[in-house]
Amino acid sequence: MRNVGHFIGGKKIEGQSGRFGDFYNPSTGELQGKVALANVSELDQAVQNAKRAQKEWAHVNPQRRARIMFDFKALVEKNMDELALLLSSEHGKVIADSKGDIIRGLDVVEFACGIPQNQKGDHTLGAGPGVDVYSVRVPLGVVAAITPFNFPAMIPMWMFGVAIATGNAVILKPSERDPSVPIRLAELFIEAGAPAGLLNVINGDKEAVDAILQHPDIKAVSFVGSSDIAHYVYHEAAKYGKRAQCMGGAKNHGIIMPDANMDQAVKDIVGAAYGSAGERCMALPVVVPVGEGTAEKLLDKLMPAIEALKIGISTDPQADYGPVVTAAHKAKVTGMIDKAVEEGAKLLIDGRGFKLQGYENGFFMGPTLLDNVSTDMVTYKEEIFGPVLQIVRAKTFEEAIKLPSEHQYGNGVAIFTQSGRAAREFAAQVEVGMVGINVPIPVPVAYHSFGGWKRSAFGDINQYGMEGVRFYTKTKTITERWPESLTEDSAFIIPTF
Numbered sequence: 001m002r003n004v005g006h007f008i009g010g011k012k013i014e015g016q017s018g019r020f021g022d023f024y025n026p027s028t029g030e031l032q033g034k035v036a037l038a039n040v041s042e043l044d045q046a047v048q049n050a051k052r053a054q055k056e057w058a059h060v061n062p063q064r065r066a067r068i069m070f071d072f073k074a075l076v077e078k079n080m081d082e083l084a085l086l087l088s089s090e091h092g093k094v095i096a097d098s099k100g101d102i103i104r105g106l107d108v109v110e111f112a113c114g115i116p117q118n119q120k121g122d123h124t125l126g127a128g129p130g131v132d133v134y135s136v137r138v139p140l141g142v143v144a145a146i147t148p149f150n151f152p153a154m155i156p157m158w159m160f161g162v163a164i165a166t167g168n169a170v171i172l173k174p175s176e177r178d179p180s181v182p183i184r185l186a187e188l189f190i191e192a193g194a195p196a197g198l199l200n201v202i203n204g205d206k207e208a209v210d211a212i213l214q215h216p217d218i219k220a221v222s223f224v225g226s227s228d229i230a231h232y233v234y235h236e237a238a239k240y241g242k243r244a245q246c247m248g249g250a251k252n253h254g255i256i257m258p259d260a261n262m263d264q265a266v267k268d269i270v271g272a273a274y275g276s277a278g279e280r281c282m283a284l285p286v287v288v289p290v291g292e293g294t295a296e297k298l299l300d301k302l303m304p305a306i307e308a309l310k311i312g313i314s315t316d317p318q319a320d321y322g323p324v325v326t327a328a329h330k331a332k333v334t335g336m337i338d339k340a341v342e343e344g345a346k347l348l349i350d351g352r353g354f355k356l357q358g359y360e361n362g363f364f365m366g367p368t369l370l371d372n373v374s375t376d377m378v379t380y381k382e383e384i385f386g387p388v389l390q391i392v393r394a395k396t397f398e399e400a401i402k403l404p405s406e407h408q409y410g411n412g413v414a415i416f417t418q419s420g421r422a423a424r425e426f427a428a429q430v431e432v433g434m435v436g437i438n439v440p441i442p443v444p445v446a447y448h449s450f451g452g453w454k455r456s457a458f459g460d461i462n463q464y465g466m467e468g469v470r471f472y473t474k475t476k477t478i479t480e481r482w483p484e485s486l487t488e489d490s491a492f493i494i495p496t497f
Contacts (some may be wrong), residue, residue: 002033004179006042006203007186009049010381016042021176021205026092026323027313035179036205043211046171046200050142051217053197054169058139062116065165069087072192073106073392079361084183084285087152088314092179092323092363093276095147095315098153105157107446108464112165118469119166132483139167140243142217144212146233147182148225149175149325150279156182160199162468177325179203180244204365210331211215213237220472222463223247224281226383227409227455234458238376245459245471249383250281250411250452253404254440255426257397257417264438265416266301272414272440273389274309274367277321279329281456282412282434282441286373286380286390287332288400295393299371306349306367306389313359323363324386330363335385337368340379340390346371346377351387371474405431410453414440433457 004023005014015036025032056066076083084098091098121136137266145159152190154175160170174182186201212218213236214255220243223233227248236245254269256262272284287302289295312319324330334352341347351366365387373390380390394400404413414436415426423437433452436442444450444465449463461471 004035007183007201008046009163010190026363035176035203038202038208040211046202047217049197050169053195055223056258058167066113068193069165072189073109075188075192087181092314094319094322097276097398101151107156108158110445112161115165133479135475135477142218143168143220144171146173146216146223149177152178152181155224155399158464163472166472173208176203186376196386232460237264245461248456250456251407251409252284253286253288253414254284255400258291259418260416265399266305268440270305274387278387282443284440288392288394290394290400309367327363336379336384342371343377406440409456411456412442462495
């Protein structure tokens with residue numbers, strides 16, 4: 001059994017709080033180890049290390065910061081197989097999916113390598129007689145990243161890549177369900193030449209989160225998780241005077257138009273709905289066929305594709321997806337399926353009783369398909385976060401647009417069509433933050449930005465890209481002149497240029 005502590009001041013340390021959480025191998029159901037849960041004192045120790053490191057790091061020129069990011073990227077790529085295996089062993093996603101997790105994080109690190117260009121300021125020469133004005137973007141200081149279990153590599157790198165490149169130091173509080181990969185990333189960051197204390201990893205639960213939110217030396221908090229917790233973190237961060245961006249849950253819809261390429265749409269939907277066992281905030285758990293004819297064509301192709309899915313252990317290269325993360329999460333998803341049936345949804349494929357031979361204690365679930373789901377059902381309103389796909393039938397294009405637009409979540413949405421006009425109208429009207437046109441999981445590339453609307457995001461600045469640069473920096477504007485002599489009374493009037 002392994003014990004996972006913290007990473008503070010450039011080295012691993014054991015936990016001192018006396019409190020621990022359990023983490024498991026989802027494929028076998030076996031307890032893998034104990035993870036230390038930090039207290040206020042341990043969080044403060046990390047912050048003090050971060051403050052010391054950041055004071056010097058802020059004055060390191062952007063080219064040198066970028067070189068460390070380049071070296072870090074190369075080390076992660078070199079250790080890809082090790083990281084993916086470690087990630088899969090604690091999360092349960094298959095190896096290919098774990099590598100995708102890491103690669104999408106590295107995309108943002110790669111963007112951060114361009115920080116000399118992306119952190120440039122603005123300059124106006126001759127804004128007035130002999131007066132120049134320029135603006136620069138300076139780091140905030142020590143910032144915190146609170147990340148979820150479902151992407152233990154990607155989302156930490158989304159946050160600390162841009163934050164550190166812009167001159168900040170980071171306190172990373174990952175999920176205690178799969179704690180090892182963030183620690184390993186921090187080790188590789190030191191190996192890349194980063195100063196000790198620049199990236200600290202604190203494992204913990206609500207006590208650690210509250211300590212982060214209340215610590216006066218932490219200037220900003222970036223969070224990804226459920227909407228209720230996102231709202232709490234956003235509220236508490238504002239209460240303590242911190243900048244915050246808090247990404248919450250989702251209920252992404254896939255609209256199937258009558259003219260869609262049905263074979264391609266089904267392939268995309270099955271991958272987006274069941275990949276990573278549905279444990280993705282950009283999964284596609286709701287499909288909306290427009291018209292009864294479209295619904296029947298969809299089902300004719302969708303059901304055989306779902307029934308052909310292979311569920312396996314995380315290291316099985318033939319598996320389409322692996323187990324969910326914990327027994328508790330499996331019970332939660334199972335309960336949501338029970339609730340959907342109770343509410344009147346038609347159960348077409350039932351994944352609740354699935355057992356993988358030889359791994360009967362693993363946290364596996366077969367794929368579930370529910371038809372005739374209506375908007376008043378609790379299971380439509382709430383995020384299920386498992387291998388469950390719901391069909392909500394729409395009679396018209398206008399009705400299909402209203403479904404995601406009126407939902408409490410507004411993270412992502414996709415439309416499948418061969419009509420440019422329909423796609424353009426849909427993209428313009430739908431009230432959702434990220435839109436895919438024949439793209440089932442519309443996560444933007446690293447030089448754009450990631451962010452939902454409504455209860456999917458709290459705060460007005462998105463993740464990564466130039467939005468990330470703006471979030472982790474503040475603007476300082478300097479107005480200067482160099483007069484040969486002072487004019488009388490010039491110090492007592494508002495300057496007019």
